[in-house]
Amino acid sequence: MIRYTLRRVAFFFPVLLAASALTFFAIALLPGDPALAFVGEQAEQEQIDHFHRTHGLDRPILERYVDWLAGMVRLDPGRGYLGGATIGDELRTRFPVTAMIMVFIFGFTVFFGTAFGIVAAAMQNRWPDYCLRFFSVLGQAIPDFYLLTLLLLIPAILWRYSPPFGYVPFWEDPLRALQQVVPPTLLISIGGTATLLRVTRAAMLEVLRQDYIRTARARGVGQFPILLRHAAPNAALPVMTLAGALMGGLLGGTVILENITSLPGLGQYTFNAVVQQDLNVVMAMTMYAAFLVLTTNLIVDLLYAAVDPRIRYR
Amino acid sequence: MTNVDYESYWNVRARRLSRRRLLHGVGVTAVGAAAVSLVGCGDDDDDANEPDLVATAAPSAQATEQPRAGGVLRQADGADPTHFSPFHQPADAPLWNVWRRHSGYWDTLWSMRESDDPLNQVQLRLAESIEQPDELTYIVKMREAFFHNQPLSASNSKVNGRMLTAEDVVARYAFIRKPPAVSNTLINSQLTVTALEPLRLQFKTSVPAGLFYEASNSGAMLRGQEVPREMLDEETLKNDVPIGTGLFMFKSIQLGSSEEAVRNPGYFLKDHPYLAGKQFTLVPDPAAREVAFRAGQLDYLEFVDVKQADAVTADMGSRIKHIAFPTSKGISCVMNLKRPPFNDVRVREAVYRGIDVDRLIRIVWFGDAVRTGYFSDAATARFPLGYKAVEQYVGYDKARAKQLLDASNYDGHTLAFVIPNDTPSLADAARLIAEDLQAIGFKTELQPEARNIFLKRISPKPGDFDFTLAGLQDYELAQSKTGNFFKNGTLEDPEIDALLASIITTVDNEQRKVQSQRFELLMAQRYSPLVPLLRTIGHVGWSSRVKGLDFEASKAGVGGWQPNMWLDT
Numbered sequence: 001m002i003r004y005t006l007r008r009v010a011f012f013f014p015v016l017l018a019a020s021a022l023t024f025f026a027i028a029l030l031p032g033d034p035a036l037a038f039v040g041e042q043a044e045q046e047q048i049d050h051f052h053r054t055h056g057l058d059r060p061i062l063e064r065y066v067d068w069l070a071g072m073v074r075l076d077p078g079r080g081y082l083g084g085a086t087i088g089d090e091l092r093t094r095f096p097v098t099a100m101i102m103v104f105i106f107g108f109t110v111f112f113g114t115a116f117g118i119v120a121a122a123m124q125n126r127w128p129d130y131c132l133r134f135f136s137v138l139g140q141a142i143p144d145f146y147l148l149t150l151l152l153l154i155p156a157i158l159w160r161y162s163p164p165f166g167y168v169p170f171w172e173d174p175l176r177a178l179q180q181v182v183p184p185t186l187l188i189s190i191g192g193t194a195t196l197l198r199v200t201r202a203a204m205l206e207v208l209r210q211d212y213i214r215t216a217r218a219r220g221v222g223q224f225p226i227l228l229r230h231a232a233p234n235a236a237l238p239v240m241t242l243a244g245a246l247m248g249g250l251l252g253g254t255v256i257l258e259n260i261t262s263l264p265g266l267g268q269y270t271f272n273a274v275v276q277q278d279l280n281v282v283m284a285m286t287m288y289a290a291f292l293v294l295t296t297n298l299i300v301d302l303l304y305a306a307v308d309p310r311i312r313y314r
Numbered sequence: 315m316t317n318v319d320y321e322s323y324w325n326v327r328a329r330r331l332s333r334r335r336l337l338h339g340v341g342v343t344a345v346g347a348a349a350v351s352l353v354g355c356g357d358d359d360d361d362a363n364e365p366d367l368v369a370t371a372a373p374s375a376q377a378t379e380q381p382r383a384g385g386v387l388r389q390a391d392g393a394d395p396t397h398f399s400p401f402h403q404p405a406d407a408p409l410w411n412v413w414r415r416h417s418g419y420w421d422t423l424w425s426m427r428e429s430d431d432p433l434n435q436v437q438l439r440l441a442e443s444i445e446q447p448d449e450l451t452y453i454v455k456m457r458e459a460f461f462h463n464q465p466l467s468a469s470n471s472k473v474n475g476r477m478l479t480a481e482d483v484v485a486r487y488a489f490i491r492k493p494p495a496v497s498n499t500l501i502n503s504q505l506t507v508t509a510l511e512p513l514r515l516q517f518k519t520s521v522p523a524g525l526f527y528e529a530s531n532s533g534a535m536l537r538g539q540e541v542p543r544e545m546l547d548e549e550t551l552k553n554d555v556p557i558g559t560g561l562f563m564f565k566s567i568q569l570g571s572s573e574e575a576v577r578n579p580g581y582f583l584k585d586h587p588y589l590a591g592k593q594f595t596l597v598p599d600p601a602a603r604e605v606a607f608r609a610g611q612l613d614y615l616e617f618v619d620v621k622q623a624d625a626v627t628a629d630m631g632s633r634i635k636h637i638a639f640p641t642s643k644g645i646s647c648v649m650n651l652k653r654p655p656f657n658d659v660r661v662r663e664a665v666y667r668g669i670d671v672d673r674l675i676r677i678v679w680f681g682d683a684v685r686t687g688y689f690s691d692a693a694t695a696r697f698p699l700g701y702k703a704v705e706q707y708v709g710y711d712k713a714r715a716k717q718l719l720d721a722s723n724y725d726g727h728t729l730a731f732v733i734p735n736d737t738p739s740l741a742d743a744a745r746l747i748a749e750d751l752q753a754i755g756f757k758t759e760l761q762p763e764a765r766n767i768f769l770k771r772i773s774p775k776p777g778d779f780d781f782t783l784a785g786l787q788d789y790e791l792a793q794s795k796t797g798n799f800f801k802n803g804t805l806e807d808p809e810i811d812a813l814l815a816s817i818i819t820t821v822d823n824e825q826r827k828v829q830s831q832r833f834e835l836l837m838a839q840r841y842s843p844l845v846p847l848l849r850t851i852g853h854v855g856w857s858s859r860v861k862g863l864d865f866e867a868s869k870a871g872v873g874g875w876q877p878n879m880w881l882d883t
Contacts, residue, residue: 032767047493082396162609169570264570
C-alpha cells in the first residue's frame with residue numbers, strides 16, 4: 001500500500017508542473033496587451049509602460065515564469081492587475097466560503113445520488129424506480145444556472161421573498177448562512193445527483209445479479225444487509241470514479257452559484273478575473289483548480305486501493 | 315389533530331427492519347432533508363423590510379419635500395471595486411460604475427452638474443467662491459472642511475479631524491500628474507496650482523482654458539477628490555481605509571460581499587447628508603439584483619434595460635418609483651479615414667445616409683434610446699446643436715446612399731468591421747449596421763475581438779480596421795494631433811482643428827457657444843469619420859420609502875452624491 005501511495009504521489013507533481021507551464025505560457029502568449037484593458041482607453045504610452053514595469057511584463061517570458069512558479073511554491077501568487085489585496089489574501093479570505101459550498105454540494109450529491117441509486121436498483125422496474133429515472137433524466141437535462149435563476153425569481157415574484165444577500169460567515173450567524181447556502185447548493189447538486197444516481201443504479205444492478213448475492217439471499221440474509229454490506233461496497237468503484245470527476249466539475253458549479261447568489265468565494269473571484277482579463281488571477285485560479293482536481297484524483301486512487309485490495313497488488 | 319398510538323422504545327427497537335421500512339426510511343430521510351433545506355428559505359424579517367405602500371409624488375416634486383434625516387440606503391453593485399483609490403483607473407465600464415460607491419467619501423472643490431445650460435454646470439462644493447481676475451488666473455477660496463475617519467479605524471488616525479488646506483490640494487495636483495494616476499493635458503502641462511493662504515488657492519493656466527472647470531477638477535474624471543496629503547501614495551490610496559471630507563465615512567468592507575458607510579456628522583453642508591448611512595452589497599447577477607429589489611432587500615436599483623424596468627414597475631406598482639433619462643453613453647460608428655475608400659467624402663456620406671438608426675434603436679435597444687447628432691461627448695453637452703439642425707446632411711436616405719456609393723471610388727473590397735466581443739448590444743448593433751451597409755453596396759466582415767486585442771487594432775494610427783463602434787469624443791480628442799483611442803476618428807481637417815483649438819482656449823461662453831455650434835455643423839457637413847448614432851436611456855427604480863431624491867439636479871449622481879435623499883423608516 002505504501003509503494004502504491006508513493007507511486008501515485010510521485011505522479012502528482014510532474015502533472016502539476018506541466019499544468020503550471022501550460023497555464024502560464026498559454027496565457028502569456030495570448031495575443032494582445034493586457035495593459036490596454038487596464039489603463040483605460042484614453043491612456044497615454046507612459047501609463048502603459050508603467051503598467052508593464054509594475055507587473056513585470058517588460059521582462060523575458062522565461063524569467064517571468066520562473067518567478068511566478070517560485071511564488072506559487074511559496075504560496076504567494078502575487079497581485080492582480082487591478083491592485084488591492086494580494087491574490088494570496090483573496091484566496092485565504094474566500095476559500096472558506098467556497099469550501100463550505102463545495103462540502104454542501106458534494107454532500108448532497110453523494111448522499112442523494114447513492115441513496116436514490118440504491119433504492120432504484122432495489123426496486124427495479126417498479127414505480128419508485130421509474131420516478132427516480134425520470135428525475136435523473138430531467139436533472140441532467142436542466143442547466144444549473146437556469147434552476148438557480150428560477151430559485152431566485154419565482155419566490156421573489158410570487159411572494160416577494162429572496163434568500164438574504166450579503167455574505168455572513170457561518171460562525172457569526174449560522175441560520176442566515178444556511179439560508180444563503182442550502183437552497184442553492186441543493187439545486188446545483190441536482191445535475192450531479194442525477195448522474196450519480198444512474199451510475200449507482202447500474203452498478204448495483206450488475207452486482208445484485210452476481211452469484212454470491214443469490215447465495216446470500218438463499219441463506220436467508222435480509223435485503224438491508226445484502227444491499228449495504230454485500231452489494232454496495234462491490235458497486236462502489238464506478239461510483240467513486242464518478243464522484244471524483246464530479247468534484248472537479250464542482251468548480252464550475254461554484255462559479256455559477258457564487259455569482260448568482262452573491263457569495264464571495266473563489267468562483268466569483270475567478271469569474272471577475274476572467275471578465276476583467278486579470279490574467280495573474282486567472283493563472284493562480286487555474287493552478288488552484290488543477291491542484292484540486294489532482295488531489296481529488298489522488299484521493300480517489302487511494303480509496304480504490306482501500307476498497308478493492310486487488311488494485312494495490314497489481 | 316393526529317392520534318398517535320403509544321409505543322415504548324423497547325417495542326420499537328425489537329421490531330425487525332423490513333425492506334419496506336428501509337425504503338420508507340430512505341424516502342422519508344430524503345424528503346426530510348429537502349424540507350429542512352427549504353425551511354431555510356423562510357424569511358424572518360419580512361415585516362422589517364416591508365416597504366411603505368403609500369404612493370409618493372413625482373420625482374421632481376419629491377425634491378421639494380421637507381428633508382428628514384434618517385435611514386440606511388441599501389444598494390447593490392455588479393462588480394467589486396478592488397481598490398479605494400480615487401485617482402487610479404478601475405478596469406472597465408462596470409467597475410467605473412462601482413467606483414461611484416466610493417465617491418461619497420470625498421468631496422471636490424467644485425463639480426460639474428448635468429445641465430443643458432452650460433452656464434449652469436459648475437456647482438461649488440469645497441470652494442466657497444471663485445474669482446477670475448484675468449483669463450489665465452482663478453482664485454479659489456476654500457470652505458472650512460475637515461477630514462473624518464471612522465473613529466474605530468486605527469489607520470491614518472493622524473489625519474482624523476484635520477482641516478483640509480490649500481496644501482492638500484497642491485499636493486494632490488502634483489500627485490495626479492504622475493502615472494498611473496489619471497490626468498489630462500491641462501493639468502499635466504498648462505496648469506500651476508499655488509497655495510496663497512491656508513484656505514486660498516491660485517490656479518494659473520499658461521493658455522486660456524475654455525473648459526477650465528471640467529478639465530481641471532472634475533470628480534467624474536477621477537482627478538478632483540480631495541484626500542489628505544499624507545495618503546498620496548498609490549499603495550496607501552488603494553489599500554488603506556479611505557479618508558475624505560465627503561458626505562459619508564467608510565465603516566467596513568467584507569471583501570467581495572458588502573461595504574458600509576455612515577453619515578459624516580461634520581460635513582460642511584449643514585444637516586447633510588440626510589441619510590444615516592449607505593450599505594452596498596455585491597450582487598453580480600442582474601437577475602439576482604432584481605430579485606433582491608423585489609424582495610425589499612434593496613432600496614434602489616439601476617435597471618439593466620427597459621424590459622426589466624417595465625416588468626418590475628408593472629409588478630411592484632406604487633411600491634416603487636421609476637424614472638428614465640438619457641445617459642451619457644453615446645454610440646457612434648467609426649470609419650478609418652486612413653484607408654480607402656473613406657478618403658472619398660461620397661463614401662462617408664453614403665455611410666451616414668445608409669445606417670437606419672431608428673431600426674437600430676427599435677431592435678437592439680427596444681426603442682429605448684434617442685438619436686443624437688452630437689459630435690462631442692454628450693456627457694458634458696455644452697452648447698448642443700441637436701439632431702434636427704444637422705438632419706438635412708446626415709438623415710437616413712437609402713436611395714441616396716446607394717447613388718453616392720455607386721458614384722464613389724469604392725472598388726467593392728471587403729471591409730473589416732472590428733468590434734469588442736464583450737458587449738452584446740454593440741455586437742447586435744454592428745450586425746444591423748453591417749446589414750444596412752450591405753444593402754447599399756458595401757461588403758463587410760464582422761470581426762469580434764477580445765477587448766485588449768480590439769484596442770490594439772483600433773488605437774494606433776492608421777489602425778487595423780475599416781469600421782468600428784465607439785463612444786463619442788471630447789473636443790480635445792477630436793483634434794488631429796491629439797487623441798489616442800479616438801485618433802482614428804478625427805477628420806484631420808485644418809479648419810476644424812483650428813476651430814477646436816479655439817474652443818478649448820476660449821473663456822467667453824458666448825463666443826465658445828458660437829464656435830461649438832459651428833464645429834457641430836462642420837462635422838456634419840464634411841462627414842466626420844465618427845458617425846454619431848444614439849444615446850442610450852438609463853432606468854432607475856427606488857422604493858417608495860426613499861424620499862427627496864433630486865434627479866433633476868443630479869442625473870449623474872445616481873449612487874454617488876444623493877445629498878437630498880432620506881428614508882421614511
